Amino acid sequence: MALIVQKYGGTSVASVERIKQVAERVAKFKMLGHQVVVVLSAMSGETNRLIKLAHDVQSPPDTRELDVLVSTGEQVTIALLAMALKDLGLKAKSYTGAQVRILTDNAHTKARILNIDEQHLRSDLQAGNVIVVAGFQGVDEHGNITTLGRGGSDTTGVALAAALKADECQIYTDVDGVYTTDPRIVPEARRLKTVTFEEMLEMASLGSKVLQIRSVEFAGKYKVKLRVLSSFQEEGEGTLITFEEDDNMEQAIISGIAFNRDEAKITVLGVPDTPGIAYQILGPVADANIDVDMIIQNVGANNNTDFTFTVHRNEYTRTLQLLRGMQAKIGAREVIGDDKIAKVSIVGVGMRSHVGIASNMFKTLAAESINIQMISTSEIKISVVIDEKYLELAVRVLHKAFGLEKAA
């Protein structure tokens, strides 16, 4: 008998029919003798509907009240699933975030979990109940309702699994696991049986959004066994996320190709190559609450240097205006930008023990005449920025070059 936490996303509870299907899946696990805690998102579309309603009233909406509003989305689905489980003859009980007491800080709309009081859940589990918990929400020390931000239901699931010392946390989504890359671009893309925590983190942060990053970090910190599964398939073991490299039985050098077309590039040309110039440029950007991803500073000639960085594409125009406004002050010759770029990354823990990975990547892209505009590396990934129009081609040739279509 195991204790399993199962998290179902918005598409898995999008209708009465789907909610009944989730109930049947839960019933199967109960029949096998397991204890089950279910974490739910709101019905897909509901959170956006509520946010729009809020903006119709006040724009931007007060964040405390926005949390009161949007937290109703999960409250609806937990009640309906508890009913569906009872309709199947199971014992079930729903809990809002406040009812569990998922204690968070008071950073409304992006709160962080501080503590989970799991005592009530444990006694209800021992009494044979399926526990159905509202994801994405908590409560601060003063009893104000908080939410964890987009994708926060994954975090709720992992945090509950950690608090209850669950045997496994299963994340049910509309994909049946983590793939070597997006199958819509590379039909040969293959589901990974296992992926390490660090690889998953890189894949998630690079746009392969199967899991919310914070939930993966949380799982890593508390060593929660995390599995990604499809809620639309009867069978399948999904992808297990492991925390030891040795657990990765496939031992591929490269696990996957991630990509991201949400970024834009800003280049500040001809600034004086003096100490503190990076701060002079990026300080005001940070002050304007603009997140910077990749940063490159070329060694300059004539005491001048070029400085390039990427921001989210939504911030492109604002960043460009900001820097042009201070061009004279920092002594730059010109500020230019490009929002038609894409970032492609190869990810794999095998990189640590293998050489020649980067050169293989660059050679593969060169063979297709794809120009590399920026490069950034970490211990387990190499990212390049290229012209957006070459994105699909780059992903396809890299997938093939590293033999990802073949099981290791």
Next chain:
Amino acid sequence: MALIVQKYGGTSVASVERIKQVAERVAKFKMLGHQVVVVLSAMSGETNRLIKLAHDVQSPPDTRELDVLVSTGEQVTIALLAMALKDLGLKAKSYTGAQVRILTDNAHTKARILNIDEQHLRSDLQAGNVIVVAGFQGVDEHGNITTLGRGGSDTTGVALAAALKADECQIYTDVDGVYTTDPRIVPEARRLKTVTFEEMLEMASLGSKVLQIRSVEFAGKYKVKLRVLSSFQEEGEGTLITFEEDDNMEQAIISGIAFNRDEAKITVLGVPDTPGIAYQILGPVADANIDVDMIIQNVGANNNTDFTFTVHRNEYTRTLQLLRGMQAKIGAREVIGDDKIAKVSIVGVGMRSHVGIASNMFKTLAAESINIQMISTSEIKISVVIDEKYLELAVRVLHKAFGLEKAA
């Protein structure tokens, strides 16, 4: 400076536009220097939508989970109104029933308020906030969400006014007060400036549903000054509900004509006129959870008697079947019924000190050849059951006979 509790029903918060109008009305009271607590219902239609959703999943739905589900309706409106108030530059804060801590018993879907912890509200009011409270909901001693049943938002408003010792509890509805009768039937019907608590109770229980009965009882018990107003009119003082007869400045003998076409009549003919026969007939009816309203037993001849009572029209067929099933056992000659009846009542505290009211009522109906099938009286009302087809005529002639179109 006064402390005012204002309750707005579902039609008053049915859209973003309406919610903004409520915010503007609240702002006016704030500008006059008053402290304001607002109690809201769900958007009209929302509670029914949620109940239907529940029945699609489980029928009948588990009541604990139904309360978790439907309580989201008010949680949405309180958040939106708090935003709208902030958008007008006011300080505002929403509270769910659980956040106030409106403690109830655990009778899900029809819970009763046991206690209200008003300390937080009071300090938030003193800090200049408009307090926006979700009506209709509370929490039991174990933290389970409860609801007070249909119309329960009125009760929340009155209970909060009692707990906070508010100067006035204003109930905003789609009518601008309590009328001498339904203006759709009698165009001359007149809004009452005041009505006594007892008259209001009789009017409400007889179908003039301006306020939920329990809220009026509650107001009476705690001597809350209750005023019914229209949320769709800019001006108007509505109807004040008073608790002392002397407060009723209008001093009319009859305050209004109430009516009800929701009942049906059952007659058990020729039962033995022996002690206990009423219990033999009504015991099984009560056991079947059927509410009985009027009861009449005629003096019998030949040791026989006829027994007549009324039930809700929805229970007519079931009651008839129930009694016909036990006809032989109770020794009745026949069980007959009629669901085409209506109850018309004249209500007024002036009846206590005036004679001839009943005979005036009967004479007025006789003059129109309206046959009276049943009569029941209390200290401040006289009700008659008549053929449904005469309902409008009866209400019109009684309204005129008692001079209700003229201000007292």
